[in-house]
Amino acid sequence: MSKYCLPWRIIIMSSTVQTSTFGWTILFLSWLMASIATLGSLYFSEVMQFPPCVLCWYQRVCLFPLVIIIPAGLFPFDKGIVRYALPLTLAGWLTAAYHNLLYTGVIPKSLQPCSKGVSCTEDYITLFGFLTIPLLSLLTFSFVAALLLLLITKRRSV
Amino acid sequence: MRYIIFIVAAISLVFAFVFASSFYKGQQAQKIGGMAKERAEIFVRPHSQTYGSDDAKVYLIEFMDPACETCSAFFPFVKQIIAANPGRIKLVLRYAPFHDGADYFVKILEAAKKQGKYWETLDVMYATQPYWASHHKPNPELIWQFLPKAGLDLEKIKEDMNDPAIRQLIEQDLADAKTLGVTKTPGFFVNGKPLQTFGDTQLIELIDSEIRANYVK
Numbered sequence A: 001m002s003k004y005c006l007p008w009r010i011i012i013m014s015s016t017v018q019t020s021t022f023g024w025t026i027l028f029l030s031w032l033m034a035s036i037a038t039l040g041s042l043y044f045s046e047v048m049q050f051p052p053c054v055l056c057w058y059q060r061v062c063l064f065p066l067v068i069i070i071p072a073g074l075f076p077f078d079k080g081i082v083r084y085a086l087p088l089t090l091a092g093w094l095t096a097a098y099h100n101l102l103y104t105g106v107i108p109k110s111l112q113p114c115s116k117g118v119s120c121t122e123d124y125i126t127l128f129g130f131l132t133i134p135l136l137s138l139l140t141f142s143f144v145a146a147l148l149l150l151l152i153t154k155r156r157s158v
Numbered sequence B: 001m002r003y004i005i006f007i008v009a010a011i012s013l014v015f016a017f018v019f020a021s022s023f024y025k026g027q028q029a030q031k032i033g034g035m036a037k038e039r040a041e042i043f044v045r046p047h048s049q050t051y052g053s054d055d056a057k058v059y060l061i062e063f064m065d066p067a068c069e070t071c072s073a074f075f076p077f078v079k080q081i082i083a084a085n086p087g088r089i090k091l092v093l094r095y096a097p098f099h100d101g102a103d104y105f106v107k108i109l110e111a112a113k114k115q116g117k118y119w120e121t122l123d124v125m126y127a128t129q130p131y132w133a134s135h136h137k138p139n140p141e142l143i144w145q146f147l148p149k150a151g152l153d154l155e156k157i158k159e160d161m162n163d164p165a166i167r168q169l170i171e172q173d174l175a176d177a178k179t180l181g182v183t184k185t186p187g188f189f190v191n192g193k194p195l196q197t198f199g200d201t202q203l204i205e206l207i208d209s210e211i212r213a214n215y216v217k
Helices: A006-047 A054-074 A079-104 A133-157 B002-038 B069-084 B102-113 B118-132 B154-160 B164-179 B200-214
Strands: B048-052 B060-064 B087-095 B187-190
Touching: A006 A054, A006 A079, A006 B048, A054 A079, A054 B002, A079 A133, A079 B187, B060 B069, B060 B154, B060 B200, B069 B087, B069 B200, B102 B118, B102 B164, B118 B200, B154 B187, B164 B200, B187 B200
Parallel strands: B060 B087
Antiparallel strands: B048 B087, B060 B187
């Protein structure tokens, strides 16, 4: 930044502050989404006692850490967190996408890698006639990924 | 400011979770409590093995699996509670053989009942469980060497255990377990009230509250 003269530095700094408020809010929302989904998932398994299947566990592996690592980028605000959070989110998204294809029968059930214990296609709950647990997961990962991508595309435009 | 937003959000989420959990549990308990009044047969079937006085006002229902380690470890404790409250508690055993192949052992138990050796057989089964069900894999072959200890006629057991009535009884118990939301063994109900969190002190508290409610001191 030292190559800029003072007025420029002020403009750049103020614009960073501007975008960082926007960016912080975006990142905060992604944390909020991940946290709601984590508690929802714990509610299904611990309170309603639905046993999570293997694919659900892989998605949880990607989801739960977000609740812990995103705040590391909130305080102090650091867009660099996207480098750590996005790979988890994308891995979770892919697993969720696969799970939904399996659940809706696009991929035949014989290909599923589930253990004998809990079926990945068992119907536990359907909200409003279409929202199943795997779909909730896919929506969560899509939402978080979209927010995180918005954050880095914002960086490029500044 | 950001800290405040974050902390308020985090605390609200945790509160929402705790509130939703207790709401759900309360609702479930109410639902099951309603069933206890209207459909008492879900808890006690005519075929169910019972222990204790018929005049007892506190019914302790246990959904068990002969191959379940916790059921085995917990059973002496259940007997202790019953012994500590003579004539006031009646134990009803229901089957929830969730382990693969565990129904085989239920069949042996039911066949032993015909010889009047139910509790002796259950004691032998639980005591030798580490041998025939190590690592949660029940092995039917390994139980037979221990059964004579219960004073059973083994030939008769082999004959009786294939009675289709026993199969039906297991299916009935599993269906009732499903209705009552029993997914783990042992699953306890005291006068139709579910034991919400598993543990010895919790079970004693639940039983004591029912004893207080039914017996004037």
